[in-house]
Amino acid sequence: MLIGLSRSIEKGFIKHLQFKCKTYDSSYESRARRFHLLPLFERRRIADIVSLLKIAQNKIDSPLLLSKIYLKVPSRFSRIPSLLYTPFSSTNYRKNSFLIRTSKEINKLNDIPEFDFDLFNTSVDVLKRIMTRHWFDAIS
Numbered sequence: 001m002l003i004g005l006s007r008s009i010e011k012g013f014i015k016h017l018q019f020k021c022k023t024y025d026s027s028y029e030s031r032a033r034r035f036h037l038l039p040l041f042e043r044r045r046i047a048d049i050v051s052l053l054k055i056a057q058n059k060i061d062s063p064l065l066l067s068k069i070y071l072k073v074p075s076r077f078s079r080i081p082s083l084l085y086t087p088f089s090s091t092n093y094r095k096n097s098f099l100i101r102t103s104k105e106i107n108k109l110n111d112i113p114e115f116d117f118d119l120f121n122t123s124v125d126v127l128k129r130i131m132t133r134h135w136f137d138a139i140s
Contacts, residue, residue, distance in 0.1 A: 007040050033136060045105055046131050052102045053127060056119050068099055071119075082107040083119060 025031040070085040084103040089095040
């Protein structure tokens with residue numbers, strides 16, 4: 001309920017900006033790009049990845065969470081490399097749990113060509129900057 005409410009408030013604010021500036025963009029993402037605002041779903045995605053990065057780099061002291069991060073060590077070369085193992089989940093509840101959802105998002109970071117992601121050495125600020133730049137440059 002709270003997620004839907006905050007997203008609708010954000011959408012309304014961007015529509016109000018569009019009205020005040022006398023511009024028209026058909027999609028929510030293009031309006032957000034025009035006003036250089038990261039949408040709520042993208043800010044949440046970045047915050048999830050930053051949290052997992054801090055756990056892996058031991059900036060958040062949680063041995064229990066750290067023990068649940070599974071590095072993927074392939075037995076042979078793969079064309080689609082992935083950094084973290086994501087277990088199969090048969091329910092949406094488990095599929096949307098923090099560790100599984102964030103592991104999938106970290107594996108998608110390989111799609112950013114200019115970014116060489118290292119789970120243990122990448123700075124949080126560099127990660128945020130590159131992910132933000134990638135979102136704004138994705139459809140431009």
